[in-house]
Amino acid sequence: MLRVVLTGSIATGKSTVLARFAERGFPTYSADEAVHELYAGPAAALVETLFPGTVRDGMVDRKALSAAIAAEPDRIAELEEVIHPLVREKALDFMDSAEARGNGLAVVEIPLFFETGAKYSIDKVVAIHCDPEIQRRRVLTRPGMSGEKLDFILSRQLTQDEKRTRADYAIDTSGTMDDTIARTDAVIEALLDEARA
Numbered sequence: 699m700l701r702v703v704l705t706g707s708i709a710t711g712k713s714t715v716l717a718r719f720a721e722r723g724f725p726t727y728s729a730d731e732a733v734h735e736l737y738a739g740p741a742a743a744l745v746e747t748l749f750p751g752t753v754r755d756g757m758v759d760r761k762a763l764s765a766a767i768a769a770e771p772d773r774i775a776e777l778e779e780v781i782h783p784l785v786r787e788k789a790l791d792f793m794d795s796a797e798a799r800g801n802g803l804a805v806v807e808i809p810l811f812f813e814t815g816a817k818y819s820i821d822k823v824v825a826i827h828c829d830p831e832i833q834r835r836r837v838l839t840r841p842g843m844s845g846e847k848l849d850f851i852l853s854r855q856l857t858q859d860e861k862r863t864r865a866d867y868a869i870d871t872s873g874t875m876d877d878t879i880a881r882t883d884a885v886i887e888a889l890l891d892e893a894r895a
Contacts (some may be wrong), residue, residue, distance in 0.1 A: 699797040700893040706826030707855050709836035711871030715826050717806045718882040725796040725804040732788040733787050744780045761845040782814050812856050825865035827858040828872040
């Protein structure tokens, strides 16, 4: 089975591209989904230990956690040290299950794939990118987002150019939705050719 990672910076269109893979019938999984699942219970005690007062009714209160991190931004690495290995375990379990079901290709979306340096058994990496001005406009429409918050997020990530350079494939989502779908389909066909080789 060909194991594929989608990665990219915030608001570059990763969810749109992942959804297209799913529409084409491929198993997909999102690291963000994994984090939601972990925050809903399995990782709550660990997070509460690091950031007391951020768990309510056995679940991580994401607003409270965001506020705690905003107050001490240098401590985000501590949270990542706890959460990233758990996310990696879930992603690998997903891939193993997809392979056991006989799928020829499966996709996991991992926004910080290059930044975390995590050990994944991955065959191909697809980087999603867009024009930086389009990215900024997209981000600033999100609730609770500010230019300052975006700058902090981007300061902790590789640039879009760096991610594109490291990836096996790249998909530009700067154009229309039809453009993005067409570019995604082209990459899917290339990946299928590799899977069949």
